Every structure is written in structure tokens, then in C-alpha cells.
Amino acid sequence: MKGIILPANLIIKRESLLTDFITALTFLVAVSIFWWRFDINLLFFWVGGLLGVKFLDLAENIFRHDLKLSRPVFHTLFFQIILIILSFYVISSSGNYFGAGLVMVMNLQLLKDQTAEFIVNKTLSEGWLLYLKKEDGTFQKTRNYLILILLSFLTLTVFLIRQ
Numbered sequence: 001m002k003g004i005i006l007p008a009n010l011i012i013k014r015e016s017l018l019t020d021f022i023t024a025l026t027f028l029v030a031v032s033i034f035w036w037r038f039d040i041n042l043l044f045f046w047v048g049g050l051l052g053v054k055f056l057d058l059a060e061n062i063f064r065h066d067l068k069l070s071r072p073v074f075h076t077l078f079f080q081i082i083l084i085i086l087s088f089y090v091i092s093s094s095g096n097y098f099g100a101g102l103v104m105v106m107n108l109q110l111l112k113d114q115t116a117e118f119i120v121n122k123t124l125s126e127g128w129l130l131y132l133k134k135e136d137g138t139f140q141k142t143r144n145y146l147i148l149i150l151l152s153f154l155t156l157t158v159f160l161i162r163q
Contacts, residue, residue: 017054019112020053020054020109020112021050021053023108023109023112024049024050024052024053024105024108024109027049027104027105027108027157028045028046028049028050028101028105031045031104031157031160031161032045032046034161035161041097042097044096044097044098044101045097045098045100045101046101047098047101048097048098048099048100048101048102048103048105049101049102049104049105050101050105051101051102052101052102052103052104052105052106052109053105053109055102055106056074056075056106056109056110059073059074060072060073060074060075075110075113077124077145080107080110080114080149083103083106083107083110084107084149084152084153084156086103087100087103087104087107087156088156088159090103091103091104091156091159091160091163092159100160104153104156104157104160107153107156108153111146111149111150111153114146114149115146118142118143118146122139122142123138123139123142124142
């Protein structure tokens with residue numbers, strides 16, 4: 001069996017890691033408070049959420065290294081829409097709290113990364129837009145998309161808490 005060899009460029013900056021964990025912990029604590037149930041499911045939710053913090057970054061590096069891809073795989077608008085649909089399925093039908101924590105924090109990390117880039121650049125890079133031209137991602141369209149993703153994330157969070 002072949003082991004996973006991580007690429008040399010898989011260096012996670014300490015500041016990024018700290019910011020990602022603070023964002024995830026804030027979300028996990030808020031959901032825990034509003035959930036108002038302290039049972040084993042909450043523990044599974046937390047473990048899934050903590051694993052979701054850097055899951056996409058690790059998977060991105062492995063896929064891009066192994067498949068020798070030059071473009072991002074998971075940090076794209078297309079993947080984000082698929083992840084939101086998958087998140088709805090995991091939360092609504094599986095009852096898997098580990099999976100719910102994992103997908104919700106993955107959604108949160110994508111939203112955080114996009115929002116940070118949008119605040120700095122007033123648009124998203126071509127990596128996020130995948131094969132769209134950068135000119136297609138105007139300020140207004142990008143802002144509306146981020147608002148839609150934020151509302152989707154908040155809806156999923158409310159749906160999760162109300163279970």
C-alpha cells in the first residue's frame with residue numbers, strides 16, 4: 001500500500017492556522033450554546049468541526065500534487081455550491097453529527113477565505129472563479145454571491161440547531 005507523500009509546499013502559516021481555528025471555535029461554541037443539548041452528539045459535532053478546519057487545504061494540496069493540477073480543486077465557486085448541497089443532505093437526512101460538524105466548518109472556512117479576499121481585492125481571484133474571466137466577477141455580482149452564500153450558511157446553521 002502506497003503512503004501519502006505530502007508536497008513540500010504544504011506549509012501552513014501559523015497566523016492562518018490560528019485565524020482558522022479561532023473562526024471555527026467561535027462557530028462551534030455559538031452552535032453549542034444555541035443547541036442547548038449537551039450529549040455525545042455534541043462531542044461528535046466538535047470533533048468533525050475541528051477536523052474540518054484544515055481538511056480542504058490538506059485535500060487541495062494532496063490532489064494538486066498527485067494529479068499535477070495547476071488550478072485549485074476545492075477552493076472554487078463550483079465546489080462551494082456542491083458542498084452546500086451536500087451539507088444540506090448531511091444535516092437533514094443523515095443524523096451524523098460528526099459529518100455535520102465537518103461540512104459546516106468546511107463551508108465556514110471557504111466563506112471566510114472568500115470574504116477576506118473580497119474585502120482586500122473587491123473581487124475574487126481567477127482561482128475562485130475557475131474558468132470564468134476575472135472581468136465576469138464584477139464587484140456587484142461577487143458581493144451578491146457572497147451574500148447568497150452567507151445566507152445559505154446561516155440557513156444551514158439554523159436548520160442544524162433546530163434538529
